[in-house]
Amino acid sequence: MNKNEIISALKTIIQPYSEETLALENIDENTDFIADLKINSANLVDIVLDIEEEFKIEIDNDSMAKMLTVKATVEIIDSKLNAGK
Amino acid sequence: MNSNRVVITGLGICAPNGTTIPEFTNAIKNGISGITHQPDLEALGFSCQIAGKPQLSEERIAQYFTPLELRNLNSTGIIYGVVAGLDAWKDAGLEKSDDEEPDWDSGTIFGTGTSGIDKFRWAINKIDDMEIRKLGSSVVIQTMASGVSAFISGKLGLGNQISTNSSACATGAESLLLAYERIKSGQAKRMLAGSTSDSGPYIWGGFDAMKVCTFKHNNEPEKGSRPMSLMASGFVPGSGAGALVLESLDSALARNANIYAEVLGGHLNSGGQRGTGTMTAPNPMAVQRCIQKAVENSGIQLHEIDVINGHLTATSKDALEIENWKIALGSSADNFPYINSLKGMIGHCISAAGSIECVASVLELNQDFIFPNINCEDVNPEITTLINKNRIPQTLIKKSFNILAKASFGFGDVNVCLILKKYTHE
Numbered sequence: 001m002n003k004n005e006i007i008s009a010l011k012t013i014i015q016p017y018s019e020e021t022l023a024l025e026n027i028d029e030n031t032d033f034i035a036d037l038k039i040n041s042a043n044l045v046d047i048v049l050d051i052e053e054e055f056k057i058e059i060d061n062d063s064m065a066k067m068l069t070v071k072a073t074v075e076i077i078d079s080k081l082n083a084g085k
Numbered sequence: 086m087n088s089n090r091v092v093i094t095g096l097g098i099c100a101p102n103g104t105t106i107p108e109f110t111n112a113i114k115n116g117i118s119g120i121t122h123q124p125d126l127e128a129l130g131f132s133c134q135i136a137g138k139p140q141l142s143e144e145r146i147a148q149y150f151t152p153l154e155l156r157n158l159n160s161t162g163i164i165y166g167v168v169a170g171l172d173a174w175k176d177a178g179l180e181k182s183d184d185e186e187p188d189w190d191s192g193t194i195f196g197t198g199t200s201g202i203d204k205f206r207w208a209i210n211k212i213d214d215m216e217i218r219k220l221g222s223s224v225v226i227q228t229m230a231s232g233v234s235a236f237i238s239g240k241l242g243l244g245n246q247i248s249t250n251s252s253a254c255a256t257g258a259e260s261l262l263l264a265y266e267r268i269k270s271g272q273a274k275r276m277l278a279g280s281t282s283d284s285g286p287y288i289w290g291g292f293d294a295m296k297v298c299t300f301k302h303n304n305e306p307e308k309g310s311r312p313m314s315l316m317a318s319g320f321v322p323g324s325g326a327g328a329l330v331l332e333s334l335d336s337a338l339a340r341n342a343n344i345y346a347e348v349l350g351g352h353l354n355s356g357g358q359r360g361t362g363t364m365t366a367p368n369p370m371a372v373q374r375c376i377q378k379a380v381e382n383s384g385i386q387l388h389e390i391d392v393i394n395g396h397l398t399a400t401s402k403d404a405l406e407i408e409n410w411k412i413a414l415g416s417s418a419d420n421f422p423y424i425n426s427l428k429g430m431i432g433h434c435i436s437a438a439g440s441i442e443c444v445a446s447v448l449e450l451n452q453d454f455i456f457p458n459i460n461c462e463d464v465n466p467e468i469t470t471l472i473n474k475n476r477i478p479q480t481l482i483k484k485s486f487n488i489l490a491k492a493s494f495g496f497g498d499v500n501v502c503l504i505l506k507k508y509t510h511e
Contacts, residue, residue, distance in 0.1 A: 016153045042222040043153075049221055 001081060003029075006074050013050045017043045029071040044068075057081060091268045092508060093447055094342040095177025095330030097169035097279070100441050101137030101323055101431040104145070104168065106176065106448075112430065113445050113456040114481050118307035119431045120321055126293075129286050133298035135306040137323030137432035138284045139165055149240075157223040160201030165326035165437070166233035166281035167240065170195060173277060173328035174241055178342055187244030190336075192273050194248050194263045195234040195328070196256035196280035198436035201227035202287045233281050245273045253495030254396070255353070256280045257327060257439025258503055262351045264331045265503075274336040279328030282437035289322040292435075295365075297400060298322055310433075311460040312397040312426035313407075313468055313477060320398040323432030327440030329447065344508045345451045349383035349488075351503040352376075362498040367402070369409050372500050376413035376492065379502035387414045390422045390504075391486035392455055394446045396494045397426035398433045404467035406494075411471055421472040422490070423482070429459040439493035439501065446491050450507045455482040 001009075011027050018024050018037040033039045039047070048064050051057070051073070057080040059067075067073045096106050101119025103109030112119070119137045127134040141164065149167050150158060158164065170193070182188040199205075204227040211219050226232055231249040238247040246267060252259045257280035264276035282288065292298050299319035302309030310321040337344055354375045356368020380387050393410060397403050411421060427442045434441050449455055457480050464474055485507070492502040 016156065046221045046223070049219060 003074055003078070006077050007070060009054060010051070010070065010073060013054055014039070014047060017047060027070060029074065031070045033068055051077065055081060089269050089271060090334035091265050091331055091348045092334050092337050093329050093345045093348065094332045094337050095173040095179065096345060096444050096447060097171065097173030097176060097328035098441065098444050099139045099141070099165040099169040099326045100434070101139055101325055104139050104141055105172070109444070110448050110452065113427065113448070114454060116430060116457045116459040118459065120306045120309055122303070122306050125286055126289070131286065131290070131293045132296070132300035133293055133319070133321065134303040135309045135321055136284070136289060137321065137325070137434065139325045141168065157221065158227070159204040159207060160227040160232065160283065161203070161285065161324065162197055162200055162281040162283040162326070163227060163233050163236055165324065166195055166197070166279065166328070167236050169281070169326040169328035170237040170277055170279055171240060173279070173330050177330040177332070178340070179275070179330065181240065182242030182244070187242045189244040190274035191241070191243045191276070192245030192247055192267070193234050193237050193243055193277040194246065194250055194260045195237055195277065196250040196260040196436055197230060197233055198251060198253065198256060198282060199288065200230050200232040202283045203285060204228055206287055237277065243277070245276070251436070252499045252501070253497055254433070254435060254438055255493040255495035255499045255501045256436040257441065257443065258491060258493035258501035259353055260440060261329060261331065261348065261443055261503055262353055262501055265348045265351065268331055268333050275330060275332045277328060278331050278440070279326060280437050280440040281326035282324045282435040284324035288324070288435070292322055299399070308460055310399055310429050312399040312428050313403050313458065313464055314399070314461040315463040315465045317399040317403060317465065319400055320428065321432035323434035323438070325431070325434050325437050325441055327437060327442070327444040329440070329443060346447045347506045347508045349385065349504040349506050350379060351501065352378035352382055353499070353501040354378070355500065356498040358498045364498070365496055366498070367494050367500065368498055369405065371498065372406070372409040372494065373413040375500040375502045376410065376490065379490065379504050383504035385488060385504065388416070388420070389488050390414060390490045392449065392489045393422045393424040394442055394489060394491045395424050395426050396492055398428055404465060404471065407468050407471050418471065418473050421476045423455050423476055423478055425456055425458050425478060427456070429461065442493070443491055443503070446489050446505055450486070450489055450505055453483060453485040455484060455486070457481050
């Protein structure tokens with residue numbers, strides 16, 4: 001799965017948590033979950049659970065703490081996906 | 086010290102026999118039961134397999150919650166409370182506050198006994214299955230006792246006191262009294278008062294095990310809840326929510342609001358589990374004192390009470406309650422006020438009982454009727470030795486009256502009595 005495919009899947013996961021339709025439409029590596037998408041910080045753990053389910057990976061606490069932007073999140077998903085290979 | 090008059094300007098309901106004010110009004114006027122057979126209780130081997138549960142479609146619920154909130158929502162009490170609470174606010178002609186600043190003059194006291202018991206069970210099972218991580222963010226907000234008031238206040242943007250009271254079956258009536266006092270003392274202009282109670286086996290199970298619920302009417306649900314009846318054999322569990330917007334008279338008049346009734350005052354106390362009072366039985370001295378103090382605080386005379394909306398759950402305590410009213414009011418068998426119990430139609434809605442019954446009481450005062458008692462055509466002789474049978478209406482009475490007393494009593498030997506008055510635009 002390449003970076004664009006991960007971002008596209010991520011966009012679908014995030015959609016229910018954000019009411020910022022324009023920012024969501026233009027989501028890219030630089031998008032910040034809280035600053036740009038105005039996601040309630042309490043919901044970040046729910047997004048991580050949805051990511052785990054979608055990508056069939058497990059995300060540890062240290063990685064979870066870093067998942068505040070699309071860039072960091074894609075990198076973590078990518079590394080977990082490739083960890084088993 | 087401030088001493089504002091307090092009136093009721095909005096009503097919302099989520100009861101087993103009606104989830105809108107028009108539907109509920111029609112149901113209580115016509116003695117329509119909301120008690121039904123519950124297959125889940127039967128499957129789990131409950132002694133009492135009938136209960137009162139509000140009927141809400143998914144489409145209706147979706148009008149009150151966002152899709153994200155609905156995703157993991159597993160708290161019937163929060164659903165009922167939000168539906169009743171938001172409906173009451175709208176009924177009062179009030180709007181949500183704007184997006185930036187809350188409404189500092191409006192708050193809520195919305196009580197409950199427990200919150201999100203189904204969600205709590207789900208979370209406990211996850212934890213025990215070594216899946217703590219899977220709980221996500223929705224467990225705390227649905228299982229904290231104040232979940233219901235937190236959901237309501239966020240949706241409306243309320244900026245005054247936001248709290249959840251809990252005093253067992255007196256919770257609903259207590260929420261009104263606490264809201265009344267806050268407005269009377271000038272600390273708020275408007276308070277959404279109410280209470281809610283979850284549905285289902287996990288909330289009702291403990292009562293079933295205590296053998297305080299009836300097990301004799303599983304095949305005739307609508308006949309099962311029998312306050313004041315000779316055949317009364319325990320209460321039928323219920324659930325739901327009632328909500329009332331309390332407002333200072335000045336605020337209501339200033340915005341030309343529809344006024345349903347006035348809260349003259351009330352009182353709450355405890356029997357301290359002394360004398361014959363226990364964890365589960367009321368101390369008669371405290372009940373009588375509560376009624377008398379409520380009347381005194383309201384500035385009326387004992388004989389001015391026209392109608393009593395009783396606690397009257399359909400246990401052996403019904404006759405004792407009537408004796409307490411009679412002694413407290415100093416009345417005779419013939420001049421005892423009319424008395425009714427909504428529990429014949431909807432069962433005992435536990436922490437929601439008081440608020441649902443207050444909504445019914447306000448409708449009676451406002452629309453000039455006294456709803457019929459159902460399932461007590463065979464009034465218990467212990468009661469008819471105290472008061473004339475004609476004090477217990479068996480059919481709808483259309484009548485304008487002035488003053489209604491509402492009382493609720495709860496485990497822990499706690500009592501609340503409220504005095505409501507018809508509002509006559511004076």
